[in-house]
Amino acid sequence: MVFSLSATELEATLGVLAVKMPSMNVQLVMLSRLVRLVNTTIQSELNERLRKHHLSESLWHALLAIYARPNHEILPSELSSILNLTRTSATRLSDVLVLNGWATRTTHPFDRRKITLKLTKAGENLIQLVSPETNEVRRRGWSALSEPEYEQLQQLLTKLLTAV
Secondary structure (H helix, E strand, C coil): CCCCCCHHHHHHHHHHHHHHCCCCCHHHHHHHHHHHHHHHHHHHHHHHHHHCCCCCHHHHHHHHHHHHCHHHEECHHHHHHHHCCCHHHHHHHHHHHHHCCCEEEEECCCCCCCEEEEECHHHHHHHHHHHHHHHHHHHHHCCCCCHHHHHHHHHHHHHHHHHC
8 A cells, every 4th residue: 555645754744733733632643644544545446446347435335235135125215324325315326226237126015105226136246246356455455464453453443433
């Protein structure tokens, strides 16, 4: 991974800011920036791979959310909740999934007022095609960590997330 600003340069910049702003907690700013840089770097490569398949990150996560559900079906409201999107954004994603033939819309079998999204065979095939590429990007992105370090980082980030 290549950052536009090295960790050393970032530390130097933060050192200058710490002098000018004594109340700044440089360590917290540094940690926040490093987490963002790691995420941005991995996401950038993921998005590059996804674009080759005419996918955005949102579409990819929508496909995976549907794939993970029983019978590969989901209500748009559930998709909205899982992806933390507005219902309007989830509807737009659904439109693109249907337009590309990766999902179909059907009336819910028990409540005709609801629409169900169902993954098509083309959607399943796309997941099988793209998944190894996204897995490889993530594996390389986190390869500097040993298994115990990875587990520790996951626990720490989970702890932070529940505190925010």
